[in-house]
Amino acid sequence: MRIPPIIVMLFRNKKFLAGFTTLLIVILLGVIGPIVYPVNPFETIGPSESPPNSKYPLGTDLYGRDILAQFLQGIRNSLYVGFITAIVAVAIGLIIGTTSAVLGGKADSVLMGFTNIVMAIPSYFLALIIAATTPVRTLELVGLFIGITSWPWFARAIRAQLLSLKEREYIYLSRMAGYGWLKIAFTDLLPGVASYTVMVAITFMGIGIGGEAFLTMIGLGPSRVSTIGIMLFWAFSMEAHRRGVWWWWVPPGMIMILILTALYLMNMGLDEVFNPRLRRG
Amino acid sequence: MVGLKPFVESLRRVWRFILVRLAYLIIAYFITITIIFFLPRLVPGNPIASQAQAIIQRLAMGALQPEAIASAWKYLVRMYGLGRPLHEQYIKFILNLFSGNFGYSMVYYPKTASELIMQAVPYSLILLVPSTLIAWIIGNTLGAFATYRGGKLESALTTFAVIMAQVPPYWLAFLFVYLFVANLKIFPPGEAWSPGLKPSLTPEFILDFLWHYTLPFTTIVVTSIFGWYLGMRFICVSELGADYIAYSESLGVKDKTLFRYVYRNSLLPQVTGLAISFGTALAGQTLVENIFRWPGSGFVLSRAIGSLDYPVIQGTFAVLTLTLFTANFLVDFIYALIDPRIRLGGGG
Numbered sequence: 001m002r003i004p005p006i007i008v009m010l011f012r013n014k015k016f017l018a019g020f021t022t023l024l025i026v027i028l029l030g031v032i033g034p035i036v037y038p039v040n041p042f043e044t045i046g047p048s049e050s051p052p053n054s055k056y057p058l059g060t061d062l063y064g065r066d067i068l069a070q071f072l073q074g075i076r077n078s079l080y081v082g083f084i085t086a087i088v089a090v091a092i093g094l095i096i097g098t099t100s101a102v103l104g105g106k107a108d109s110v111l112m113g114f115t116n117i118v119m120a121i122p123s124y125f126l127a128l129i130i131a132a133t134t135p136v137r138t139l140e141l142v143g144l145f146i147g148i149t150s151w152p153w154f155a156r157a158i159r160a161q162l163l164s165l166k167e168r169e170y171i172y173l174s175r176m177a178g179y180g181w182l183k184i185a186f187t188d189l190l191p192g193v194a195s196y197t198v199m200v201a202i203t204f205m206g207i208g209i210g211g212e213a214f215l216t217m218i219g220l221g222p223s224r225v226s227t228i229g230i231m232l233f234w235a236f237s238m239e240a241h242r243r244g245v246w247w248w249w250v251p252p253g254m255i256m257i258l259i260l261t262a263l264y265l266m267n268m269g270l271d272e273v274f275n276p277r278l279r280r281g
Numbered sequence: 282m283v284g285l286k287p288f289v290e291s292l293r294r295v296w297r298f299i300l301v302r303l304a305y306l307i308i309a310y311f312i313t314i315t316i317i318f319f320l321p322r323l324v325p326g327n328p329i330a331s332q333a334q335a336i337i338q339r340l341a342m343g344a345l346q347p348e349a350i351a352s353a354w355k356y357l358v359r360m361y362g363l364g365r366p367l368h369e370q371y372i373k374f375i376l377n378l379f380s381g382n383f384g385y386s387m388v389y390y391p392k393t394a395s396e397l398i399m400q401a402v403p404y405s406l407i408l409l410v411p412s413t414l415i416a417w418i419i420g421n422t423l424g425a426f427a428t429y430r431g432g433k434l435e436s437a438l439t440t441f442a443v444i445m446a447q448v449p450p451y452w453l454a455f456l457f458v459y460l461f462v463a464n465l466k467i468f469p470p471g472e473a474w475s476p477g478l479k480p481s482l483t484p485e486f487i488l489d490f491l492w493h494y495t496l497p498f499t500t501i502v503v504t505s506i507f508g509w510y511l512g513m514r515f516i517c518v519s520e521l522g523a524d525y526i527a528y529s530e531s532l533g534v535k536d537k538t539l540f541r542y543v544y545r546n547s548l549l550p551q552v553t554g555l556a557i558s559f560g561t562a563l564a565g566q567t568l569v570e571n572i573f574r575w576p577g578s579g580f581v582l583s584r585a586i587g588s589l590d591y592p593v594i595q596g597t598f599a600v601l602t603l604t605l606f607t608a609n610f611l612v613d614f615i616y617a618l619i620d621p622r623i624r625l626g627g628g629g
Contacts, residue, residue: 113305120309122561122605125598129320132586132594210449217451217568219587232452236572241455242463242470253452260447268443 009273016269022262026255030079033072041069041226052247059247062238070226071251078209078228079259081143085208086201088147089154094197096151097158098190101166102181112159119152124214131220142222146211147204154200158193165192195274199267206263213256228252295617302613306606313602318374321591322367383596388588394596397581402600404473405577408494409566412501413558419502420509421551425544427510428517439514446507451568454500458572461496468496471574497573501566505558509551516547553612560608 010016039045044064052059058068100111118126126149134141165171166189174184209228215221216229217236235241235249365373377383383394427435461468469475474489520526520543529539567579574580578597585593 116305117309117312120306120606120609121313122602125313125602126316128586129316129598132589133320213449214568218583232455236451236455241459241572244459244463246459249452249455253449253455256449256452257444257447261444264443264447 006273010269013269013273015265015272019262019265019267019269022258023266026075026259026262027079030072030076034069034076037068037072039066039069041065041073049245049248058251061234061248062240062245067231067247067251070231071255073226074228074231074252075255077139077222077225078212078256081139081146081212081222081227082205082208084140084143085147085150085211086204088144089151089204089207090197090201092148093151093154093158093200094190097155098162098185100155101159101162102185102189108159112156115152115155118149119156121149123149124211127211127215128218128220131215137220137222139222139225139227142212142215143208145215146208150204150207150211154204157196157200161193161196162189165189195270199270199274202263202267202270206260209256209259228256298617299614302610302617306610310602310606314375314378314599315371317595317598318371320595321589378599383599384592386585386590386593388585388590388593394590394592397593398578398596398600401576401578401581404575405566405570405579408497408570408575408577409501410559412498413505413555416502416505417509417551417555417558420506421513421548423506424510424513425517425540425547428514428521429540435514439511442507442510442514445503446511448504450500450504450566451572453504454497454569454572457496457500469493471572473576497566497569497575500569500573509554512554513547513551516550517543520547553616556608556612556615560605 011020042065045066046056046060046064048060048062048064050056050060050064056066056068058066058071061067061070096111096115100108100115123146127145130145130149131137131142171184171188174188179187212221212227213229213232216227216233219233221227221229221233229252231252232249235245235252238248240246240248381395383398386392386394386397389397423438427438457468458470462470469492471493473493474480474486475493478486478489480486526539526543529542566577567583569575570577570579571583578601581593582597582601584590585597
C-alpha cells in the first residue's frame with residue numbers, strides 16, 4: 001500500500017510530529033497505565049498526604065488514596081471526554097453547516113438563524129446550566145454537554161467554505177452530469193473541507209478537556225470517576241495549594257498543559273502542510 | 282457632485298444589518314432567560330419551594346413574631362409565584378427580571394440576589410478590565426514585534442507562547458498561592474483587603490488593596506498575553522502574504538512603513554476580540570476569583586452554584602448574558618460602520 005504524499009509531508013513536519021508523538025505517549029499512559037499500575041484510585045491505601053516516595057510514586061491525597069492511580073485513570077477519562085466532545089461538536093457542525101450550504105434558501109436562513117442564536121448564548125453558561133440540572137453526570141454526558149454547546153462557529157465556517165466551493169467549475173460539471181446534491185456533497189464538497197475538519201476536531205478535543213476541568217472545578221463534573229478536572233477539584237476543595245501539598249495539583253495541571261500543547265502543535269503542523277502559504281523553508 | 286442616493290442606500294444597508302443582529306441577540310436573550318427560568322423547575326422536588334420553606338424555618342428559629350413569619354411567607358410565595366400555573370410564574374419572572382428583581386438569596390436571606398450581584402460587579406470590573414487591556418497591549422505588541430524581527434527570537438518566543446497559552450488561569454493561581462502565599466508568605470491569602478480595614482481613599486487602604494490585587498491581576502495578565510501573541514502573529518504572517526504587500530515591496534516601500542500597514546490591518550480582528558473579552562469580563566474568571574477569594578461576580582456565581590442558590594444563579598446569568606450581548610452588539614455596530622462590505626452590500 002502506498003502512503004499518500006501529503007501524509008508523508010505531514011510526518012516530516014516537525015511541529016506535527018512533536019505534537020503527535022507527545023499525544024501518543026499520553027494516550028498510552030492513559031490506556032496502558034491503569035493496567036500496568038492496577039491500584040484502586042478511590043481506596044485508602046496509605047497515610048494521609050504522603051509526599052511522593054518509592055511506595056507511592058506520586059504520593060497520596062488527604063484520604064490516603066494513591067495519586068498516581070488517580071492520575072493515570074484521570075488521563076484516560078479526560079481524553080475520553082475530549083474525544084466525545086470532538087465527535088459531537090464536529091457531527092453537529094458538519095450536518096448543520098453542510099445542509100445549510102447545500103440547500104440554501106429558507107433552510108439556510110432557518111439553520112443559520114438557529115446557529116447564530118446558539119452562538120450568542122455563551123457556551124459555558126449553557127453547559128453549566130445543563131450540567132446543574134443533571135444530578136448524575138457520566139463522562140459521556142459531560143462530553144456531550146460541552147459538545148452541544150460549542151459547535152456553532154464551526155457550522156458557520158463549514159457553511160462559508162462550502163459556499164465558495166459550490167461555485168467551483170467541477171461542481172458545475174457534476175451538476176451537468178446530473179448528480180444529486182447529496183452525492184455532490186459527499187463526493188465533491190466534503191473532501192474539500194476534510195483537512196479543516198480534522199484541525200477543528202483537534203481543537204474541539206482540547207475544548208472538551210479544558211471544559212471538563214472547568215465544569216468540574218465549579219462543582220459540576222462527572223460523578224464517581226477520576227479525571228484531570230476531578231483531581232484539581234479535590235485539591236482545590238481541600239486547599240492543597242494553601243498547605244504545600246504540591247503533588248496533588250501539579251501532575252494534573254502539567255499533563256493538561258502537555259496535552260493542550262501537543263494538540264496545538266499538531267494543528268500548527270497541519271496548518272503549515274495544508275495551507276502552503278504558511279509553509280516555510 | 283456625488284448623489285445622495287448611494288449614501289441613503291448604504292445607510293439603509295447598515296440599518297438593516299444592525300436590526301437583524303439586534304433581533305438575533307434579543308431572541309437569544311429570551312431563550313437564555315427561559316432556560317434560566319426552567320432550570321430549577323426541572324430539578325426534581327422544586328428546589329425553589331423547598332428553599333423558601335427553609336428560609337421560613339430559619340426565621341422561625343430566631344425570635345421573630347409569628348405575624349412577621351406569616352408575612353414573610355406570604356411575600357416569598359408572591360415573589361416566586363408558588364402554587365400558580367407555570368406560565369404565570371414565567372411571566373412574573375420576566376417582569377421581575379426587567380425591573381432588576383431576582384428575588385431573595387436563599388442562602389444570605391434577607392439579602393436580595395441583586396444586592397449580592399451589584400456588590401460584586403465593581404470588584405470584577407476593577408480586576409478584569411485593566412488586566413485584559415494590559416495583556417492585550419503587551420500580547421499584540423510582542424506578537425507584531427516578533428513577526429517583524431523574525432529569526433531565532435521569533436521562534437523561541439513562539440515556542441514559549443504556545444506552551445504558556447495552554448496554562449489554565451486557575452492552575453497558575455494555584456501555583457501563585459503555593460509559592461507566594463503558602464511558602465514565601467509575601468502576599469495575603471485572599472480577598473480584596475485586610476479584615477481590619479474599612480474601604481476608604483486613604484493611602485493605607487489603597488496600598489493594602491493593591492497588595493491583595495497583585496496576584497489575581499498577574500495571574501490573568503500572564504495567562505492571557507500569549508493567546509493575543511499567537512493570534513497577532515498568525516494574522517501578521519497571513520497579512521504579510523497579501524497581494525498589496527508584494528505590490529508595495531515592488532514599489533520599494535520601506536520595510537518599516539510596510540510593517541506599519543500590516544500592523545494596522547492586523548489589529549482590527551484583535552480589537553473585536555478585545556471587545557468580546559470585555560463582554561465576558563464579568564464572568565470570565567470565575568475560578569481565579571474563587572481561588573483568590575476575590576469578592577467579584579464570578580465568586581458569587583460559583584458560591585451560588587455550590588449551594589444551589591437559584592435566585593442568585595439566575596440573577597448572575599441574566600446580568601452576565603446581558604453585558605456579553607451588549608458587547609457583542611457594540612462590536613457588530615462598529616463593524617457595520619467601518620466594514621465597507623456591509624456598507625456597500627455584497628460579501629458576508
